[in-house]
Amino acid sequence: MAKSIMKEWTDEAHLTLLKECKRKGMTDAQIAKEIIGISNTTLYSWKKKNVKILNALKKGKDFYEAEAVFTLIDTFKGHYVDEEREEIWADGEGKLTSKHKVVTKRWIEPNMTAIIFYLKSQAGWRDKALVQVNDNEEVQIVDDI
Known part of the structure; x- marks a missing residue:
């Protein structure tokens, strides 16, 4: 079956x-x-x-x-989104005359967490520099962030 x-x-x-x-x-x-x-x-x-x-x-x-x-x-990168809202129009006496759908564009700022995630996962970035200490106790940065 x-x-x-x-x-x-x-x-x-x-x-x-x-x-x-x-x-x-x-x-x-x-x-x-x-x-x-x-x-x-x-x-x-x-x-x-x-x-x-x-x-x-x-x-x-x-x-x-x-x-x-x-x-x-x-x-x-940041991007625009469409936001919809309904506006109710009334005449001078407060009587409802019509409803309208209004679409406005709103800018969404770039997200730093997303940028950091991308750089770490795709561009090889690391949180810490690789440091090497030699016999004379001198510190040398091997690979910077």
Whole structure:
């Protein structure tokens, strides 16, 4: 029975669903339990046996990770966001005349924590300088921050 379920999940519609679940950030365990109705170990076994299932999950995950990278870049560079609010207009007597949706752009400042995270994880920055002490007790900076 398990093989027939796996075969069902190799058609285009099901593979697209798997890819979209990963694009939305779902874990394999969540997909196995909530979407397919199998155990995580069964899904792991399917990925080893069926390249279509493996590729669908990988493509979705790659997209999700790329989106996370672009979000991190926006966060450390700063960016604009659209903010919506509803304005209610009234006449001179206080009677409601109309409602309007107003969209304004707001600048989000660069996030220093995101900048530091990026520099440490991608540019090789470290918190501490590497220091070497020789026999004459002289301190030499080997690699600065």
